[in-house]
Amino acid sequence: MKEALSEADSPVPAPAEVVTVDPDDPPYESRPRASRGDDVPLLANVELARIFYEIGDMLELQGELPFKTAAYRRAADSIAHSPADVATAYRRKAPPALSGVGKAIADKLAELTDTGRLRFYERLRRDVPPSLVTLLAVPGLGPRTAGDLWRALGITSLDELEVAARAGRLRAVRGISERTENKIIDGLEQLRKRPPRRMRLGQASEILERLAILLGGVSGVRSVVPAGSYRRRRETVGDLDLLVETDRGRDLIEALHASAAVERVGGHGGRLGQLRTTVQLLRGPQLDVMTMPLGATGTYLVHFTGSADHNVRLRELARDRGWSLSEHGFTRLGEDGEALAGQGAERRTFATEEEVYDFLGLPFIAPELREDRGEIEAAREGRLPELVDISDLQGDCHTHSEWSDGSKPIDVWAEAARRRGYAYQVLTDHSHSLTIANGLDPGRVEQQRRIIGELNERFAREEAAGSLPDGAHPSGFRLLHGCEMEIRTDGRLDYDDALLARFDVVVASLHVGRRQPRKQLMERYFTALRSPHVDIIAHPSGRKIGIREDLDLDWDVFYRTAAETGTLLEINGSDERLDLDDRRIRAALEAGCRFTVDSDAHYMSEWDNVIWGIGLARRGWLEKRHVANTLPRDEFLALIADKPHRVA
DNA sequence: GCCGTTTTCGGCCCGACTGTTTTCAGTCG
Numbered sequence: 001m002k003e004a005l006s007e008a009d010s011p012v013p014a015p016a017e018v019v020t021v022d023p024d025d026p027p028y029e030s031r032p033r034a035s036r037g038d039d040v041p042l043l044a045n046v047e048l049a050r051i052f053y054e055i056g057d058m059l060e061l062q063g064e065l066p067f068k069t070a071a072y073r074r075a076a077d078s079i080a081h082s083p084a085d086v087a088t089a090y091r092r093k094a095p096p097a098l099s100g101v102g103k104a105i106a107d108k109l110a111e112l113t114d115t116g117r118l119r120f121y122e123r124l125r126r127d128v129p130p131s132l133v134t135l136l137a138v139p140g141l142g143p144r145t146a147g148d149l150w151r152a153l154g155i156t157s158l159d160e161l162e163v164a165a166r167a168g169r170l171r172a173v174r175g176i177s178e179r180t181e182n183k184i185i186d187g188l189e190q191l192r193k194r195p196p197r198r199m200r201l202g203q204a205s206e207i208l209e210r211l212a213i214l215l216g217g218v219s220g221v222r223s224v225v226p227a228g229s230y231r232r233r234r235e236t237v238g239d240l241d242l243l244v245e246t247d248r249g250r251d252l253i254e255a256l257h258a259s260a261a262v263e264r265v266g267g268h269g270g271r272l273g274q275l276r277t278t279v280q281l282l283r284g285p286q287l288d289v290m291t292m293p294l295g296a297t298g299t300y301l302v303h304f305t306g307s308a309d310h311n312v313r314l315r316e317l318a319r320d321r322g323w324s325l326s327e328h329g330f331t332r333l334g335e336d337g338e339a340l341a342g343q344g345a346e347r348r349t350f351a352t353e354e355e356v357y358d359f360l361g362l363p364f365i366a367p368e369l370r371e372d373r374g375e376i377e378a379a380r381e382g383r384l385p386e387l388v389d390i391s392d393l394q395g396d397c398h399t400h401s402e403w404s405d406g407s408k409p410i411d412v413w414a415e416a417a418r419r420r421g422y423a424y425q426v427l428t429d430h431s432h433s434l435t436i437a438n439g440l441d442p443g444r445v446e447q448q449r450r451i452i453g454e455l456n457e458r459f460a461r462e463e464a465a466g467s468l469p470d471g472a473h474p475s476g477f478r479l480l481h482g483c484e485m486e487i488r489t490d491g492r493l494d495y496d497d498a499l500l501a502r503f504d505v506v507v508a509s510l511h512v513g514r515r516q517p518r519k520q521l522m523e524r525y526f527t528a529l530r531s532p533h534v535d536i537i538a539h540p541s542g543r544k545i546g547i548r549e550d551l552d553l554d555w556d557v558f559y560r561t562a563a564e565t566g567t568l569l570e571i572n573g574s575d576e577r578l579d580l581d582d583r584r585i586r587a588a589l590e591a592g593c594r595f596t597v598d599s600d601a602h603y604m605s606e607w608d609n610v611i612w613g614i615g616l617a618r619r620g621w622l623e624k625r626h627v628a629n630t631l632p633r634d635e636f637l638a639l640i641a642d643k644p645h646r647v648a
Numbered sequence: 649g650c651c652g653t654t655t656t657c658g659g660c661c662c663g664a665c666t667g668t669t670t671t672c673a674g675t676c677g
Binding site for chain 2 (some may be wrong): 065066067068069070071072074075099100101102103104105139140141142143144145175176177179180183228239241267269270276288303304306308311312313314315316318319324325326327328
């Protein structure tokens with residue numbers, strides 16, 4: 001079940017920081033619960049989830065029943081992915097219905113939010129050394145063996161493990177040979193050398209495209225499909241997965257192994273005409289390649305796209321209908337509930353994913369939704385969203401020219417955007433207080449406006465004369481004058497109202513003073529949200545994945561204020577931002593917010609960031625009507641002009 | 649520990665690979 005662990009979205013503080021045990025504090029049992037209450041800090045969903053993941057790990061190390069440990073992890077998944085703020089809801093005595101959370105875990109959640117502590121968890125941490133959990137990161141070392149090593153040799157940390165392994169002491173434990181011992185030493189070295197790092201979507205895409213061209217050229221190959229978390233558009237990608245439809249699997253595997261892109265061949269095997277191999281790419285990630293039989297790719301695509309949790313649900317559904325589901329297809333279950341084996345077994349395979357879902361009585365579920373976050377129920381009840389699509393975008397509301405920190409002159413952007421087929425693009429150079437990005441003072445804003453006006457006049461003349469460039473939008477193109485206005489540390493906006501009123505679109509954001517306390521940050525955002533001129537808040541959380549943490553905000557209040565004032569929230573498609581993230585998009589949607597999906601392009605190559613933005617929007621269950629820049633130009637401008645503009 | 653238009657008890661997802669072992673358990677995706 002490392003699978004479930006690695007799927008946890010973002011790192012959270014070490015548990016030691018979450019549950020504080022003060023030696024001078026009277027023991028919990030002696031304090032009446034009511035005396036704690038509101039001064040207990042509320043834990044974020046990821047922090048709560050982390051505790052339950054860890055409980056699952058520790059129980060497993062203790063040798064607890066697998067179903068019990070799995071139950072804790074399922075509950076942790078549910079908490080981590082809940083759009084509601086779980087701790088706040090519990091504090092308000094209105095716990096949300098979370099699948100996998102029954103009485104026992106609900107009680108633990110109540111205790112945690114009420115007192116900031118969990119006695120069960122504290123006891124476990126006394127019984128099972130918390131550092132033992134770190135052993136599970138060693139490739140090939142699972143909870144069973146780690147628990148055995150701890151009980152037999154008292155090993156509780158990576159350092160102790162290494163010392164014992166090098167001294168040849170591990171093989172004293174039953175089930176561990178010299179060979180296994182060496183494998184553990186290898187695993188430890190791998191762990192040191194290559195810390196597990198997930199790739200950004202853009203990096204994954206580049207590698208996958210190259211490989212798809214390589215493999216697509218091998219004879220017998222009919223299609224190459226990237227699968228796994230990349231296809232689901234998770235915000236970062238670990239290993240890469242490629243599915244190849246071919247009847248000449250051996251040729252394919254040989255071609256891959258012979259490629260200069262491959263540093264090391266891990267392993268390969270397969271059966272039922274389906275082959276697979278794992279390779280280490282040169283200066284790159286690990287790649288799994290699986291072949292699919294011609295014309296029967298449906299269950300393979302479903303299986304290797306995942307997520308693990310989604311697949312579990314599908315297999316349960318299959319089971320209910322008397323079938324066992326695997327990547328190879330459906331197999332009829334016998335009287336005893338076991339899949340029938342051998343020649344006589346009834347098997348079903350399908351050419352497409354649509355047919356696989358149909359066989360299970362479900363409509364097609366888009367890859368971005370396959371996380372077991374309610375999509376199965378929604379599919380069953382016919383209320384899956386009609387997801388927004390990249391082809392719905394009519395314009396981009398966040399781009400930079402060389403006037404601030406972008407790369408090209410204004411007219412070059414405008415011409416290229418026109419040929420790209422957009423109906424509009426908003427030029428949003430930085431405002432003057434952001435001097436590091438060469439922000440524009442009011443004088444330069446006026447100059448910019450004149451240039452944009454002249455360009456648009458020329459476009460209008462050309463359209464009237466019927467001379468549109470190749471690829472142009474049928475309704476023509478206009479460059480809209482906007483800005484990315486800094487919300488200053490003292491809470492003031494960077495331009496005055498008179499100047500702001502003259503922009504077509506005002507995007508506000510916050511780059512400096514990120515470490516201010518929550519109250520101050522919220523005040524700054526309130527000023528922008530309540531301004532009649534601010535249309536969009538760009539990259540609201542301010543995070544950079546793996547580099548910079550989120551701003552400390554009261555998110556529920558933020559969403560509510562955005563919805564009330566009709567301020568749009570940006571989904572920034574830059575693959576190092578991806579901000580808002582999918583969980584926040586869903587929460588904001590429930591609060592009644594509306595969105596834009598933007599590239600934040602500084603270079604033209606970054607225009608395609610909207611692909612990741614749309615992926616994220618789809619993971620957040622957004623439909624076309626929720627995304628403002630899917631509107632035709634006139635409607636978009638009317639919406640912007642008329643704030644508030646809430647979703648009906 | 650969770651969960652139920654076949655159940656409040658008895659189930660709970662699938663297959664491949666690996667290693668240690670003579671028939672299976674642990675790990676992984």
